[in-house]
Amino acid sequence: MHDARELESYIRRKFAEHVGLSEAELFSEDLTLAALISRSPKMTNSVDLMEAFARTSNGLRKDYGLRVRLPALSLDTPVSKVLDVFLHEVLNPERKSA
Amino acid sequence: MTIQTPKAQSVEVSLPPSPSPFNGGAVAEGRPAIMLELHDALTRQGLSLVDLTWEQQRLHESRRWSVVEMLGAVDFTRLSDSDRHLVWNAGRAELTTKPGADRLERLADLECRRWLEKDPTVAAIMQACGTWSRYWNEEEAHHETAFNRLSTVMRLEPVSNATFIEFRKVFPDDDMLRTLTLLAISEVVAAVNYGQCAAIIQDPGLKALFKQVAADEIQHMTYFVAFAKALVDSGAYKAKEAFAVAHLFLRDGGEVHGSKRERVEARGTHVNWWDHLEHREGMYTPDALHKKEQLIFHALKRITGITVDSREAVEDTWMDLVGC
Numbered sequence: 001m002h003d004a005r006e007l008e009s010y011i012r013r014k015f016a017e018h019v020g021l022s023e024a025e026l027f028s029e030d031l032t033l034a035a036l037i038s039r040s041p042k043m044t045n046s047v048d049l050m051e052a053f054a055r056t057s058n059g060l061r062k063d064y065g066l067r068v069r070l071p072a073l074s075l076d077t078p079v080s081k082v083l084d085v086f087l088h089e090v091l092n093p094e095r096k097s098a
Numbered sequence: 099m100t101i102q103t104p105k106a107q108s109v110e111v112s113l114p115p116s117p118s119p120f121n122g123g124a125v126a127e128g129r130p131a132i133m134l135e136l137h138d139a140l141t142r143q144g145l146s147l148v149d150l151t152w153e154q155q156r157l158h159e160s161r162r163w164s165v166v167e168m169l170g171a172v173d174f175t176r177l178s179d180s181d182r183h184l185v186w187n188a189g190r191a192e193l194t195t196k197p198g199a200d201r202l203e204r205l206a207d208l209e210c211r212r213w214l215e216k217d218p219t220v221a222a223i224m225q226a227c228g229t230w231s232r233y234w235n236e237e238e239a240h241h242e243t244a245f246n247r248l249s250t251v252m253r254l255e256p257v258s259n260a261t262f263i264e265f266r267k268v269f270p271d272d273d274m275l276r277t278l279t280l281l282a283i284s285e286v287v288a289a290v291n292y293g294q295c296a297a298i299i300q301d302p303g304l305k306a307l308f309k310q311v312a313a314d315e316i317q318h319m320t321y322f323v324a325f326a327k328a329l330v331d332s333g334a335y336k337a338k339e340a341f342a343v344a345h346l347f348l349r350d351g352g353e354v355h356g357s358k359r360e361r362v363e364a365r366g367t368h369v370n371w372w373d374h375l376e377h378r379e380g381m382y383t384p385d386a387l388h389k390k391e392q393l394i395f396h397a398l399k400r401i402t403g404i405t406v407d408s409r410e411a412v413e414d415t416w417m418d419l420v421g422c
Contacts, residue, residue: 044271045270045272047343047346050346051420054417058417059422069413072352
């Protein structure tokens with residue numbers, strides 16, 4: 001069983017890296033996904049967002065052996081909720097995201 | 099051919115048949131067809147943009163049909179409420195194709211100039227695509243006007259100018275391979291829907307119209323797949339972009355479910371037609387999800403060479419292609 005705090009820290013770091021924003025900017029303001037796409041220097045639309053989720057998931061698989069199915073979330077979802085969904089998936093690997 | 103001279107004299111000019119690259123220079127040309135191996139045609143076969151445009155023109159001409167004649171064959175007294183609703187939905191949906199084609203023309207030309215020095219073959223693929231967009235636009239005009247004219251004649255709920263203008267919003271730009279894959283999948287969904295409509299409609303005139311439009315959409319899908327494949331074959335574009343768009347449609351709650359989804363994303367930038375189909379109690383609604391999935395898998399195979407046979411395989415392949 002992996003440490004939840006360690007996993008949260010990893011997801012925050014990797015997701016911020018793939019989005020191209022600092023962790024502080026991403027999480028302290030609790031940006032929505034729409035705002036995140038608009039601010040990110042790497043993103044144009046929700047396909048780019050899907051790719052950032054995929055890269056983060058692939059990192060979890062490579063570094064922790066955890067298989068996470070990608071969440072499909074609406075663009076008004078705040079990043080804190082994204083983090084919750086990721087953690088929930090990591091800690092409950094049998095379940096799939098809605 | 100007749101040419102008017104400055105003195106208004108008619109001069110008959112016989113133009114010799116030009117050598118055709120498709121039949122070794124013989125006069126007779128084969129049946130017009132979509133160039134499925136476009137990258138190979140431009141490189142190994144050495145075809146020019148003029149050659150490709152001639153093929154596009156020949157195919158377009160061979161497929162032309164008259165909206166006025168087709169509407170004349172519809173017997174309004176035989177149409178059910180459900181048939182009328184299908185026509186109304188189709189007319190609104192088709193309003194979004196003009197901005198799609200306008201945008202493709204502009205994006206293809208921009209991309210053509212961006213690639214011109216770096217890779218002239220990619221530039222030529224882009225220009226062939228932008229050139230073809232004029233035929234796509236014209237053919238989609240047939241669909242839009244046919245269905246909306248039927249709606250008007252049958253006094254169905256009018257499309258307001260506000261809706262017309264809203265549905266004409268031009269889509270934001272994106273990577274060209276993603277754009278072409280999205281357009282191919284949009285045509286798959288439209289073609290299957292129209293095919294389903296044609297199967298259930300009893301009036302021969304309206305049935306023929308839906309069948310004709312479905313056949314046009316399949317032809318458009320084939321063109322988009324051919325252009326997308328050429329970009330992948332060039333090595334300049336990565337297969338992951340095609341898989342990303344397929345996953346966007348096929349994932350849980352994905353675009354392929356359109357307005358049947360519990361929640362449809364509110365977009366201020368443009369209108370995705372599949373998000374705006376209205377489903378009404380007791381009225382037939384086309385679906386055929388399995389058929390759409392199979393056609394999308396087939397399109398992915400043709401574009402990228404990678405075989406997939408399930409939604410999960412699309413997601414897994416895409417994630418492998420994305421990497422960490």
